[in-house]
Amino acid sequence: MEQPAEVPLAELGRRFRPALVSYFLRRVRDIAEAEDMAHEVLLRLTDIPLDRLRFADAYVFQVAANLLRDRARRHKVRSEYAAAVAASGDTAPELLDPARIDAGRRSLQALVEKLRELDERTREIFVLYRIENVPKRDIAAAYGVSVSTVEKAVAKATAHLMLLREDGE
Amino acid sequence: MMAMDPTLDEQSRAEKAALWCVRLSEGQMAAADRAEFSRWLAEDERHPAAFDAAVASWTEVQAAEASPEMLPLRVEALESLQRAHRTRAARVTRLSRTRWGLAASLLVAAVLSAVIGYLRPTPFTTSTGERRTAILDDGSVLSLDASSEVEVRFTADRRSVRLVRGRAKFQVARDPLRPFSVAVANRNVVATGTAFSVELVQKTIHVVLYEGRVVVTGPQKKGVAEGPSSTATALPERETLVAGTELVAAVTDGGARVRSVDPVRSASWESGQLEFVDEPLASAVERMNRYTRQPMSIGDARAGTLPITGVFRAGEVSAFIEGVTAAFAVRVEQRDGTLTFLSSGSSTAEGTAITR
Numbered sequence: 062m063e064q065p066a067e068v069p070l071a072e073l074g075r076r077f078r079p080a081l082v083s084y085f086l087r088r089v090r091d092i093a094e095a096e097d098m099a100h101e102v103l104l105r106l107t108d109i110p111l112d113r114l115r116f117a118d119a120y121v122f123q124v125a126a127n128l129l130r131d132r133a134r135r136h137k138v139r140s141e142y143a144a145a146v147a148a149s150g151d152t153a154p155e156l157l158d159p160a161r162i163d164a165g166r167r168s169l170q171a172l173v174e175k176l177r178e179l180d181e182r183t184r185e186i187f188v189l190y191r192i193e194n195v196p197k198r199d200i201a202a203a204y205g206v207s208v209s210t211v212e213k214a215v216a217k218a219t220a221h222l223m224l225l226r227e228d229g230e
Numbered sequence: 231m232m233a234m235d236p237t238l239d240e241q242s243r244a245e246k247a248a249l250w251c252v253r254l255s256e257g258q259m260a261a262a263d264r265a266e267f268s269r270w271l272a273e274d275e276r277h278p279a280a281f282d283a284a285v286a287s288w289t290e291v292q293a294a295e296a297s298p299e300m301l302p303l304r305v306e307a308l309e310s311l312q313r314a315h316r317t318r319a320a321r322v323t324r325l326s327r328t329r330w331g332l333a334a335s336l337l338v339a340a341v342l343s344a345v346i347g348y349l350r351p352t353p354f355t356t357s358t359g360e361r362r363t364a365i366l367d368d369g370s371v372l373s374l375d376a377s378s379e380v381e382v383r384f385t386a387d388r389r390s391v392r393l394v395r396g397r398a399k400f401q402v403a404r405d406p407l408r409p410f411s412v413a414v415a416n417r418n419v420v421a422t423g424t425a426f427s428v429e430l431v432q433k434t435i436h437v438v439l440y441e442g443r444v445v446v447t448g449p450q451k452k453g454v455a456e457g458p459s460s461t462a463t464a465l466p467e468r469e470t471l472v473a474g475t476e477l478v479a480a481v482t483d484g485g486a487r488v489r490s491v492d493p494v495r496s497a498s499w500e501s502g503q504l505e506f507v508d509e510p511l512a513s514a515v516e517r518m519n520r521y522t523r524q525p526m527s528i529g530d531a532r533a534g535t536l537p538i539t540g541v542f543r544a545g546e547v548s549a550f551i552e553g554v555t556a557a558f559a560v561r562v563e564q565r566d567g568t569l570t571f572l573s574s575g576s577s578t579a580e581g582t583a584i585t586r
Contacts, residue, residue, distance in 0.1 A: 070257075071257070074255055074256065074257050075255045075256075076255075076292060078254050078255045078256075078257070079250075079251040079254045079255050079284075079285045079288050079289075080285050080288065080289045082254050083281065083282060083285040092259075092264045092267055092268055093264055096254075096258055096259065096264070100258060169294050169299055169300070170299055172290065172291070172294050173294065173299045173300055173303065176303060177303075181310075184303065184307070185306065185307040185310045185311070186307075188303050188304055188306075188307035189307050189308070189311055190252075191288075191291055192291065192295050192300070192304060192307075193304065193307065193308060195311065197256075200311070203311055203314040203315050204314050205314075212249060212252045212253075213245075213249070215248070215252050216245045216246075216248035216249040216251070216252055217245055217248070218248075219244075219245075219248035219251060219252075219284055219287055219288060220241065220244035220245040220247070220248045220284070222287040222290070222291070223244045223247075223248070223280075223283050223284060223286075223287045224244075225287070226283055226286060226287065
């Protein structure tokens with residue numbers, strides 16, 4: 062390989078956007094702002110080489126936390142921020158928490174087994190979209206289905222994986 | 231199915247939550263979508279929890295991404311995509327096929343390296359003068375001579391060992407369903423429950439069988455570029471050894487011979503003694519060198535072939551030199567930091583060196 066390629070924003074988004082939006086949503090209580098902040102975090106991540114980013118979940122979380130603190134200072138709304146954090150409580154686990162990701166690693170085998178339970182096409186679409194970062198339009202075109210079908214297949218597979226959390230925890 | 235079925239309800243809630251993950255992962259949502267997302271989150275107290283769970287599952291996949299368990303699924307998906315591309319090539323020419331084709335082949339390589347990683351052998355090595363005994367996972371006992379190295383690779387259906395250099399003796403635990411084999415240079419020694427040693431010295435393979443039975447399979451007969459005349463006659467496809475015999479085979483020409491040995495004496499290295507019977511000096515020197523930081527070497531071809539018979543204590547180089555130079559017309563000189571055996575021009579001596 063030559064130079065480490067920059068990670069395209071789209072791929073970063075595929076990986077981290079839902080978790081970042083969820084993270085900010087619990088703190089800013091406004092979807093538009095949460096999305097903006099998620100976008101800002103992603104922009105800051107684009108100059109990290111891909112091979113390092115694969116293991117950078119904790120770093121992503123750090124960037125997000127810093128951004129939140131900066132913004133709170135800038136807007137002089139510290140109390141509001143604190144209130145938001147307090148309101149969110151600690152009931153919901155921190156989704157980008159490294160310890161949590163590690164726990165996820167341990168149940169890797171279960172996750173793969175769960176994916177195996179899905180029908181072949183659903184599993185393939187999910188893997189292509191979620192892991193290989195193939196654009197949904199390309200997947201749809203290759204299999205001759207609609208983009209909405211691709212989205213639904215990805216959602217179905219994700220929902221199936223959610224069963225793991227109920228079984229396991 | 232009833233609409234009120236709680237699991238069905240939960241399933242559709244989970245899928246809806248997951249669908250929001252998909253939307254969010256695509257980038258900034260349109261204003262209408264944002265409004266709908268807000269509405270959905272607010273309309274049911276279970277929805278935010280479902281969304282969190284969906285995000286957690288979404289993120290969890292990230293951790294699995296590069297794991298060996300996940301790789302077969304990735305290869306399957308990419309190959310499926312390639313197949314789909316091929317069948318629909320005419321319609322989707324705008325897609326960059328090579329890009330995903332490359333991704334697929336890179337992944338196949340990744341899978342291979344992951345599998346190889348799983349099968350990575352366990353190395354056992356000894357340094358100069360060090361002997362080592364180890365009990366392997368199956369209960370077999372490995373006894374390693376000095377300056378030796380083996381790689382042990384056990385799987386569900388076979389026990390494979392490779393002798394990289396030096397000498398190793400195996401007391402093999404009986405397990406007929408998992409054959410025990412030792413690869414050495416171009417040969418393979420296969421056993422079921424037995425004791426034998428395998429050695430590589432002077433590009434010659436020595437297999438000594440102490441008890442039981444082993445089969446030594448010869449090298450693959452691929453191309454006979456060197457020594458075309460010798461291969462047909464000299465090389466048996468496989469040689470079955472009985473206890474108390476030794477197979478000696480040159481790595482280069484493929485010829486093998488079997489001779490009887492004294493099992494007790496030929497295993498004396500395990501107790502720190504090296505016993506030679508008509509052993510070429512070059513082989514004897516290499517074996518002695520396993521135990522010394524002051525290595526010896528052979529200065530000329532004739533010196534290397536002198537037949538050494540005797541018992542020497544491992545590591546006692548001076549006694550070895552004394553014995554050899556007393557029995558043969560050979561002298562030792564210090565050359566490039568090694569003690570070098572040189573034959574005297576007029577040497578015709580045949581003799582025996584015995585030292586304790």
